[in-house]
Amino acid sequence: MIKPPIAKQIDSISSSKKNDPYNWLRADNWQEVMTKPEKLPTDIRDYIVAENKYTDSIMKKTSDLQKTLFAEFKSRIKEDDQSLPHPDGDYEYYTRFEIGAQYPVSCRNKKGDKTEQILFNFNDMATGFDYFSIGGICCNNQQNIFAYGLDLKGSEYYTIRFKNVDDNTELTDVLENTSGSLVWSKCDNYVFYGTLNENHRTDKIWRHKIGTKQSEDELIYNEKDERFFIGVSMSGSKEYIYISAYDHITSEMYFLKSDNPLGEFEIVQPRKSGVEYSLSHRGDYFYITTNVDGAIDYKVMKTSINKLGVENWIDFIPYKEGVLISGISVSKDYMLRIEKENALPRIVIHHFDSATDKVVEFDEQAYSLGLTGALEFEHNIMRFSYSSPTTQNETYDYDMDTGIRTLSKRQIIPCGHEPKNYECRRIYATADDGAKIPITLVYKKTTKLDENTPCVLYGYGSYGNSMPASFSTSRLSLLDRGFVWAVAHIRGGMDCGYNWYTQGKLMNKKNTFTDFIACGNELINQGFTGMGNITAMGGSAGGMLMGAVINMRPDMFKSVLALVPFVDVLNTICDDTLPLTPPEWNEWGNPLQSEEVYKYMQEYSPYDNVSSQSYPHIYVQAGLTDPRVTYWEPAKWVAKLRKNKTNDDTMLVLRTQMGAGHSGATGRWDALKELAEEYAFIVLSNQK
Numbered sequence: 001m002i003k004p005p006i007a008k009q010i011d012s013i014s015s016s017k018k019n020d021p022y023n024w025l026r027a028d029n030w031q032e033v034m035t036k037p038e039k040l041p042t043d044i045r046d047y048i049v050a051e052n053k054y055t056d057s058i059m060k061k062t063s064d065l066q067k068t069l070f071a072e073f074k075s076r077i078k079e080d081d082q083s084l085p086h087p088d089g090d091y092e093y094y095t096r097f098e099i100g101a102q103y104p105v106s107c108r109n110k111k112g113d114k115t116e117q118i119l120f121n122f123n124d125m126a127t128g129f130d131y132f133s134i135g136g137i138c139c140n141n142q143q144n145i146f147a148y149g150l151d152l153k154g155s156e157y158y159t160i161r162f163k164n165v166d167d168n169t170e171l172t173d174v175l176e177n178t179s180g181s182l183v184w185s186k187c188d189n190y191v192f193y194g195t196l197n198e199n200h201r202t203d204k205i206w207r208h209k210i211g212t213k214q215s216e217d218e219l220i221y222n223e224k225d226e227r228f229f230i231g232v233s234m235s236g237s238k239e240y241i242y243i244s245a246y247d248h249i250t251s252e253m254y255f256l257k258s259d260n261p262l263g264e265f266e267i268v269q270p271r272k273s274g275v276e277y278s279l280s281h282r283g284d285y286f287y288i289t290t291n292v293d294g295a296i297d298y299k300v301m302k303t304s305i306n307k308l309g310v311e312n313w314i315d316f317i318p319y320k321e322g323v324l325i326s327g328i329s330v331s332k333d334y335m336l337r338i339e340k341e342n343a344l345p346r347i348v349i350h351h352f353d354s355a356t357d358k359v360v361e362f363d364e365q366a367y368s369l370g371l372t373g374a375l376e377f378e379h380n381i382m383r384f385s386y387s388s389p390t391t392q393n394e395t396y397d398y399d400m401d402t403g404i405r406t407l408s409k410r411q412i413i414p415c416g417h418e419p420k421n422y423e424c425r426r427i428y429a430t431a432d433d434g435a436k437i438p439i440t441l442v443y444k445k446t447t448k449l450d451e452n453t454p455c456v457l458y459g460y461g462s463y464g465n466s467m468p469a470s471f472s473t474s475r476l477s478l479l480d481r482g483f484v485w486a487v488a489h490i491r492g493g494m495d496c497g498y499n500w501y502t503q504g505k506l507m508n509k510k511n512t513f514t515d516f517i518a519c520g521n522e523l524i525n526q527g528f529t530g531m532g533n534i535t536a537m538g539g540s541a542g543g544m545l546m547g548a549v550i551n552m553r554p555d556m557f558k559s560v561l562a563l564v565p566f567v568d569v570l571n572t573i574c575d576d577t578l579p580l581t582p583p584e585w586n587e588w589g590n591p592l593q594s595e596e597v598y599k600y601m602q603e604y605s606p607y608d609n610v611s612s613q614s615y616p617h618i619y620v621q622a623g624l625t626d627p628r629v630t631y632w633e634p635a636k637w638v639a640k641l642r643k644n645k646t647n648d649d650t651m652l653v654l655r656t657q658m659g660a661g662h663s664g665a666t667g668r669w670d671a672l673k674e675l676a677e678e679y680a681f682i683v684l685s686n687q688k
Contacts, residue, residue, distance in 0.1 A: 002057045004652070005050035007639035015575035016591070016598075022636040023571075030630065031198050034155040037624050037658065048624070048635060048656045055653040062680035069477055069676040074669070075415040076473035084383070084395060084409050087111065087375055091143060102126065102667030106137065119146060119165050126667070130659040133666050135160075135180020140188040141238075145171070145210075147191060149180030154625040154661025156180070157196060162210070175214050183234045183241050185261035192220065192232045192241060192261075200579035200627045202230050205243055207261065220265065221254070226582040234258065235281040236330055237377050241265075242279060248463070248586040251276045269310045280330040281305075282352075287335065288313060289328055295319035296498045300328060300337070317350070324497045326466075329373030333380055334400050338371050340466070343426075343438045343495045345369040347384055349400055358403060364388045365426040366440040366469035374400075383408070387471035389442035389485070390419040413473060421445055422479060424469075429515070429522035431491075435503070437515050438489040438496070439522065440469045444479050451530025454558070454686045455484040457520055461492030461512040462541035463587060464501040474675055481683065484528050490515035490545075506589050507597070510604055513548040520556050532558055535682050539563035539621075540629055540662070547606025547637065550615060559617035559651075559685035561678055564626055564662055568633040569605035570598070579627045607633070610640045614647040617685035619678065622656040623664065631656060651685065 009021035025044055032039045040048075059066075079099045085092035092111055095104040103122035109115055119137075126132035135149025135158040144166045149158035158180035162171035175182075175193055179202045182193035190209055194202040205221040208214065221243050223230045228245045235242065235258075243254040243265055252271035256263055268286070269277065276298075277290035288301045292310060300317035317325070317337070326338040326345070335350040347360040347369060360369075372383040380400045387393040392411035398404070425441040447453065456478060460467055467487050475485055489495035492504025492512040504512040516536075523529050536557050538546045543565020550560050566572070573588050575581055589597035602608055618641065622634040638654040645652065655677070657664055665671045 002054055004054050004642055005047060006642065007047055007635075009643075014571045016570045016602075017574075020571065020636075022639045025632040025635045025639070026630070027632070030632075031200075034200070034625050034627055035153055035157055037153065040624070044632075048631070048654075048658075051635070051638065051654040052656060052658075055655045058651055058653050059677060059680065059684075062677075062684050065683060066673070066676040066680045069679050070672055072477045073474050073672045073676065076413045076417070076476065077668075078412040078414055081412065085109075087379075089143060097668075098123070102669055103132070117165070120148065120163075125150075131661075131666060133663075135178075136182075138182055138184065140184045141186055142188055145188070147182055147184075149178060151180070154623055154657075154659065154663075156200070156627050156661060160193060171210070173208070173210060173212070173214075175208060175217075179231065181232075183232055183258075185241070186238070186259040187261065190261040192243075194230060194232055199577055201226065201583075205230060205232050226576070227585060229583055235279070236373070237281045240279075240281050244278070245271065246276070247583055249274050249276065250586075251278065253277065253279055255279070266308070268308050275310075280328055280335075282330045282332070282335075287316060287328065287330055289325060291498070293319070297321065297323060298325040298498070300325065300335070322497055324494060326494075327371070329371060329382075331374035331376075331380065331382075332378050334374065334382075336371060336373055336382055338369060340494070340497070343466075343489055347371055349382070349398075351400075358400075360384065360398065360405075362386060362388075364391070365424055367391075368468035368470035387411075389424045389440060389469055389471060390422040392417060392419075392471050392473070411471070411473075417473075417476070426469075427522065427526065429488075429518040431511065431518050432514050433511075435491065435511075435515070437491075437519055437522075439519050440467075440487040440489065441484060441523075441528065442475075442479065442486075443484040443528075444482070447479075447482050447484065449484070449528050451524075451527070452533065453484055453529045454482065454533055454535065455486060455523055455529035456535045456537055456682065457486045457488055457516070457523065458537045458542075459488040459490055459516045459519075459545050460538055460540075460542040461488075461490040461504055461516070461545055463492075464494040464498070466493045466495045474672070474679070477679060478682065483682075484523070486519070486523060486528070488516050488519040490519065505587055507600055509588065509600075512545060513552060513604065516545060516549050517553050517556065520553075531556060533686075535559045535561065535685065537561040537563075537682075539565070541566050543567060543629070543634075544569060544606060548604050548609075550618070551606060551609045551611065554613060554615050557616040559619070559682060561619045561621075561681065562634070563621045563678070564623060564629045564664075565606075565620065565634055565637070566629050567606040567637040570601050570608050572630075572633065573601065574598075578630065607637050607640060610637070610644050612644050612646055615641060615645040615650060615652070617651045617681070617688065618653070619651075619681040619685075620654045621664070621674075621678070622654065623661040624656055624658050626661040628662040649688075651681075651688075653681075 012023040014020035014023045082096035083094045085094045091108045093108045101123045106120040133151040137148045139146045160175040179194045182191045203223045206217040208217045230245045241256045245252045253268045254265040256265045280287040299319035301313040302316045303312045324340040328337040349358040367388040370385040395409040397406045397408045429437040494501045543562040546562040547567040591598035620634045
């Protein structure tokens with residue numbers, strides 16, 4: 001066992017205008033480090049490497065356990081699995097894995113002919129790289145040239161290249177510093193794509209002519225408002241190309257006929273603060289999912305393509321309070337939508353001609369649905385997936401004309417899995433203000449439930465992201481060791497509608513933290529676990545949740561896993577040069593313009609509220625090239641925790657992935673090895 005590194009302290013005024021003795025961990029050349037990690041200043045690298053070595057020394061005692069966990073994870077994966085074929089024109093596309101391989105192989109065959117054509121073998125392409133991520137693959141309309149985005153650093157700056165799959169040659173076209181995706185014009189002579197600026201924000205959309213240099217590309221759209229994200233996409237009908245500009249509360253869209261690539265994009269409805277909308281195309285109409293007229297949980301409207309302004313929109317699927325429309329998909333004859341009510345999803349199939357609805361739902365207390373949509377715009381087969389905390393993923397093809405549901409694939413677990421051996425429950429905690437917070441529970445039926453039962457409580461609670469009640473093969477390793485796994489559907493997500501989101505953002509953000517604590521109390525009160533036997537787990541904005549709750553109630557938790565945690569909230573949201581800060585002001589508030597927001601944020605920011613007290617066991621993970629949660633946030637937080645925590649009997653470790661970003665390792669086995677270390681920490685901390 002080696003001693004934990006102690007970070008030096010240097011007086012420094014940070015972006016929040018306060019003295020921050022660990023501010024030196026923020027490299028002045030952080031933009032350069034994103035694409036050239038070797039440029040990290042030596043003193044910062046030395047500290048991070050020392051933290052990794054200390055983590056190695058702590059986790060060394062779990063070496064055998066990590067190998068066991070990895071073997072368990074792997075035994076539940078069909079190594080040579082293959083996706084269902086997805087039809088597109090004359091072809092069917094699918095991916096498959098080879099035994100032992102880290103990455104999939106992308107393939108296709110002609111309909112009616114099972115002769116396989118390999119499009120991309122990502123294992124061969126990844127050879128020699130520590131990090132390998134494909135941003136997106138998009139074929140032209142002739143389906144002979146494929147564009148693909150490639151990130152080799154984890155910084156999410158993608159280089160787009162083009163491959164002719166007829167003769168297996170690369171085109172000379174190379175597009176640098178892109179967001180990773182693009183769309184083709186119908187004639188296949190042009191593509192439209194977005195580029196990222198030096199602060200990692202997509203702010204420009206370009207038109208590129210195939211066969212020319214990127215320097216010759218024409219700028220189509222330049223977003224001047226640094227608070228807005230932008231993107232380019234294709235309608236499901238493939239008739240229109242969209243440009244979308246959006247922040248967390250407002251959107252604006254433009255469209256262009258895909259057979260007129262040299263034309264001008266036309267605006268649908270100019271942006272108005274607080275008004276959101278998105279488009280789906282069918283025939284002579286756009287179908288618009290929107291919150292106008294107070295439809296806080298969204299409704300669907302329609303308008304003629306020739307009459308675009310909001311004054312022309314008419315209701316198509318009326319607003320229903322308490323029923324959240326999560327998204328729609330339109331085909332020739334049907335509109336599909338996922339609705340959520342009381343934290344449970346359902347699929348609704350609307351027939352355009354008869355104006356009738358069919359509902360697809362399931363009977364378990366908690367479950368997850370995923371909607372692929374119609375497999376082809378002109379055909380009436382839709383595909384959706386179903387799983388629950390006890391039931392492995394099932395994929396169904398549903399004939400929308402006949403209502404016949406066909407199970408097309410069930411997730412294979414080679415070592416076996418019996419859903420009946422596990423119990424799934426939905427219970428509710430009462431928040432401080434009386435709100436009922438759903439909690440999804442899963443545990444093995446033979447587990448003895450009492451105050452000594454170890455429990456993992458997972459949470460997120462930001463950006464309106466709902467937490468699905470889905471299946472996990474890796475989670476079985478904890479359930480089989482006697483753990484209860486619980487998901488807290490706290491405010492800040494949209495599990496119970498859009499209001500659920502607004503009650504956990506901006507000046508209501510503290511509800512997210514107190515909801516999570518209320519969920520912990522409910523698990524204890526109902527006898528699923530005991531005080532001090534809960535492991536809290538969350539990542540990114542969920543890592544902020546972890547930092548906040550252990551400052552508030554460290555006695556509740558045995559241990560905490562904070563993965564790429566957004567913990568230096570005040571400094572980050574005061575630093576408008578960082579990649580996500582200006583767009584985030586609608587989520588958290590703008591402390592640069594409001595003293596009230598500054599004070600409120602200061603009251604909960606995990607880094608700012610580290611105090612002299614006992615803390616539970618803490619495992620922190622970071623990525624050196626992470627553009628979303630920069631590496632120095634977790635590094636500073638750990639340094640401050642180590643300086644201030646009063647108990648020496650709990651572990652505090654920081655694992656920084658030196659060659660990865662926000663999502664960690666990209667290969668499937670490497671990702672499982674990372675997970676094995678996280679789970680080993682959970683088991684180890686519950687033995688202490």
